[in-house]
Amino acid sequence: MTPKPQIFKDIDAIRNNDEIVFRVAIDYLFRNGYKYFTEENTKNLIQHFVDSAKEEQKTGRISVVTPEYNILIAETTHKLSKYDVWDLLRYIKRYVKIS
Numbered sequence: 001m002t003p004k005p006q007i008f009k010d011i012d013a014i015r016n017n018d019e020i021v022f023r024v025a026i027d028y029l030f031r032n033g034y035k036y037f038t039e040e041n042t043k044n045l046i047q048h049f050v051d052s053a054k055e056e057q058k059t060g061r062i063s064v065v066t067p068e069y070n071i072l073i074a075e076t077t078h079k080l081s082k083y084d085v086w087d088l089l090r091y092i093k094r095y096v097k098i099s
Contacts, residue, residue: 007083021073025076025079026080028073028074034081034085037078042077046074049070
């Protein structure tokens with residue numbers, strides 16, 4: 001058996017932080033596209049989550065997903081967007097069980 005390539009080990013490290021965030025980040029990445037998750041767009045998205053949280057506090061609404069979790073998803077998606085799409089797809093094919 002061949003050893004796991006370093007790029008897969010790097011993706012493993014991202015995945016090991018939080019499996020659910022990793023899976024949602026992959027979904028976001030493929031739904032919105034690699035070009036969307038630039039440094040600037042990711043910062044704008046995070047600012048949007050912060051602003052939404054402030055607005056929720058003012059109105060008393062409660063979100064199902066916390067702003068902190070949304071920010072973590074956005075940051076993880078940005079990290080994954082730095083990998084070549086084919087490497088990410090090969091990683092998913094080999095290591096991510098899809099039910």
